[in-house]
Amino acid sequence: MKMTFRWYGEAYDPIPLEHVRQIPGMTGIMGVLDQYAAGEVWSREDIGALVDRVHAQGLECEVIESVNVHEDIKLGLPSRDAYIANYCQTLENLAAFGIKVVIYNFMPVFDWLRTELYHRNEDGSTCLYYNHADVEGMGPREIVAMTERASGGLTLPGWEPERLGRLEEVLALYKGIDHARMREHYRYFLQGVIPTCERVGIRLAVHPDDPAWDLFGLPRVCKNRDDVDAIVGLVDSPANSLCVCSGSLGSNPDNDVPAIFREFGERGRIAAAHVRNVKHLGPKHFQEAQHLSADGSLDMAAIVEAIYDTCPDVYVRPDHGRMIWGETGRPGYPLYDRALGATYINGLYEATAKLKSRPAPTTEIG
Numbered sequence: 001m002k003m004t005f006r007w008y009g010e011a012y013d014p015i016p017l018e019h020v021r022q023i024p025g026m027t028g029i030m031g032v033l034d035q036y037a038a039g040e041v042w043s044r045e046d047i048g049a050l051v052d053r054v055h056a057q058g059l060e061c062e063v064i065e066s067v068n069v070h071e072d073i074k075l076g077l078p079s080r081d082a083y084i085a086n087y088c089q090t091l092e093n094l095a096a097f098g099i100k101v102v103i104y105n106f107m108p109v110f111d112w113l114r115t116e117l118y119h120r121n122e123d124g125s126t127c128l129y130y131n132h133a134d135v136e137g138m139g140p141r142e143i144v145a146m147t148e149r150a151s152g153g154l155t156l157p158g159w160e161p162e163r164l165g166r167l168e169e170v171l172a173l174y175k176g177i178d179h180a181r182m183r184e185h186y187r188y189f190l191q192g193v194i195p196t197c198e199r200v201g202i203r204l205a206v207h208p209d210d211p212a213w214d215l216f217g218l219p220r221v222c223k224n225r226d227d228v229d230a231i232v233g234l235v236d237s238p239a240n241s242l243c244v245c246s247g248s249l250g251s252n253p254d255n256d257v258p259a260i261f262r263e264f265g266e267r268g269r270i271a272a273a274h275v276r277n278v279k280h281l282g283p284k285h286f287q288e289a290q291h292l293s294a295d296g297s298l299d300m301a302a303i304v305e306a307i308y309d310t311c312p313d314v315y316v317r318p319d320h321g322r323m324i325w326g327e328t329g330r331p332g333y334p335l336y337d338r339a340l341g342a343t344y345i346n347g348l349y350e351a352t353a354k355l356k357s358r359p360a361p362t363t364e365i366g
C-alpha cells in the first residue's frame with residue numbers, strides 16, 4: 001500500500017507541499033492540474049513542472065486525479081471523438097513523466113454533491129454533509145449556487161464553471177439518456193482510450209459516483225457492485241480499473257464496501273483507493289466522519305484487511321476530512337484531519353500485516 005495525499009498544486013491548494021511531506025508514512029501525492037478544463041490537452045511543460053516540484057520534496061508523483069471526461073463524451077455527441085483524441089494525448093503526456101494511474105469519473109453533469117460544506121459537529125469541527133430531502137427541495141441551480149457560495153471561491157473538484165454555466169441546456173441534453181445508453185457512451189470512451197493506456201503503461205481508475213444514487217433524474221452508472229462489475233466488463237483490460245472510494249460507495253448502506261474491495265482486488269482491477277469513513281443518519285442522509293471505524297458506519301479495519309489480502313500494491317489516500325483546530329481551506333481537503341486519517345490507515349495496515357505474518361500457533365502434545 002502506498003500512502004498518498006491529494007494536492008492541488010501551488011496556485012490552487014492552501015496546503016504547502018512542505019507540510020504534506022511531514023505527514024508520517026506519506027510517499028507521494030495524487031496530483032491534479034486544476035487550470036485545465038475538461039477536454040483540454042495537458043501540456044508536457046505543465047506536467048513536468050508539477051512532477052519536478054513534487055520530486056523536489058522527496059515525494060512521488062505517480063497518480064493523477066481528475067483528468068475530467070468532457071460532457072460531450074458522456075452525452076455521446078459527435079464532438080466526442082475530438083475530445084477522446086485529446087484525452088489520449090493527455091495520457092501520453094502524463095506517461096512521459098512517469099504517471100502510472102489516472103483517476104477520473106463518469107458522473108453526468110455533477111461531480112460529488114453535498115448539501116452542506118460546513119456542517120457543525122458537537123465538538124466544534126465542521127464536515128461535509130448530505131440530506132436528500134434538501135436536494136429535492138432545492139433543485140440543481142440552487143444547489144450549484146449554494147455550493148459556489150459556501151466554497152469561498154475555491155472551485156470544487158469536477159465542478160466545471162463552463163458546464164455549470166449552461167446547466168439547463170446540459171440537463172436537457174440528458175433527457176432520453178437512460179443507464180443503458182450512458183453505459184454505451186462509456187464503452188465508446190473506454191474503447192477509445194484503453195489502447196493508449198495499454199501502450200503507454202497507464203491504468204485508468206474510475207471513481208464511483210458520490211453520493212451513490214441517481215440525482216435530478218440523471219443516469220449515474222457507478223453506484224454499486226453491479227455497476228462496477230459492468231464497467232470492468234466494458235473493456236476487459238487491467239488498464240480499465242477502479243479507484244474504489246469507500247466513502248462514496250459507503251454513502252449507500254446497501255453497499256458492502258469491504259466485500260467490493262475484496263472482490264475487485266482479487267480480480268486485479270483496483271489501481272487506487274480513497275479510504276474514509278461516513279456516518280449514516282437516515283435514508284439518503286449522511287455526514288462525513290472521522291476516519292476511525294468507531295466514529296462512522298464503515299468497518300475500516302475490514303477495508304484495510306481486504307486491501308492487504310487482495311491488492312497490497314495499491315495507491316491509497318485518506319479522503320475528505322473535517323475542519324479542526326481552526327484550519328480553513330478547501331472543504332473536505334484540510335491538512336490536519338487528513339493527516340490523522342493517513343496515520344490511522346497506516347496503523348491499521350501495519351497491524352494487519354504483523355498479525356497475518358505471525359506463525360500459526362502450534363499445539364504441543366505431551
Ligand SMILES: [Mn+2]
Nearest residue numbers: 245248274319
Ligand atoms: Mn473519493
